[in-house]
Amino acid sequence: MKRYENLRLLAEKAQPSFLQYYKKNKKRLAKMDTEVQEIHDEVSDEIDCLLCANCCRTLGPALYDKDIERMAKALRIKPAEVVSSYLRIDEDGDYVFRSMPCSFLLPDNYCSIYESRPKACREYPHTDRKKFEQIFKLTVKNTETCPIAYEVLLRLVKK
Numbered sequence: 001m002k003r004y005e006n007l008r009l010l011a012e013k014a015q016p017s018f019l020q021y022y023k024k025n026k027k028r029l030a031k032m033d034t035e036v037q038e039i040h041d042e043v044s045d046e047i048d049c050l051l052c053a054n055c056c057r058t059l060g061p062a063l064y065d066k067d068i069e070r071m072a073k074a075l076r077i078k079p080a081e082v083v084s085s086y087l088r089i090d091e092d093g094d095y096v097f098r099s100m101p102c103s104f105l106l107p108d109n110y111c112s113i114y115e116s117r118p119k120a121c122r123e124y125p126h127t128d129r130k131k132f133e134q135i136f137k138l139t140v141k142n143t144e145t146c147p148i149a150y151e152v153l154l155r156l157v158k159k
């Protein structure tokens with residue numbers, strides 16, 4: 001896997017060109033989900049999340065009731081205990097993990113509740129979702145954390 005230790009710097013350097021691309025291609029992007037999905041698949045095959053885990057170390061995904069219930073089942077505790085032991089409410093009023101790196105991240109970068117992980121963890125970095133154009137700007141921000149987001153945008157703007 002390509003090394004991404006200096007991802008933040010690389011991303012900051014590339015972000016103006018990503019935003020410029022967005023400005024120029026906003027309308028076209030609305031019809032480019034299939035293309036973006038193909039790039040996502042190609043990049044995901046090349047980048048091993050187990051060698052990265054940046055998202056699990058630094059981002060706090062929002063968690064909803066269904067996430068909490070699923071986690072409670074997996075941990076064999078009550079949903080209220082999930083909240084009191086692992087979560088806090090952030091400035092937007094959403095539940096997020098109390099501490100980062102995430103308490104469920106293991107030393108080998110595996111997730112100890114992988115099958116029951118929150119929806120936001122499953123979907124991050126969202127580069128394979130429909131209506132990608134709507135989250136383009138969020139993806140530009142995510143390039144600072146996620147090599148997949150960075151590579152997807154890099155390849156997209158080169159097309």
Ligand code: SF4
Pocket residue numbers: 047048049050052053054055056124125145146147148149
């Ligand atoms: S930051 Fe991106 S590449 Fe790294 S583990 Fe998370 S999803 Fe995978």
Ligand code: SF4
Pocket residue numbers: 055056102103104105106110111112113114117118121
């Ligand atoms: S629950 Fe699992 S996938 Fe989600 S942040 Fe924690 S370690 Fe990562």
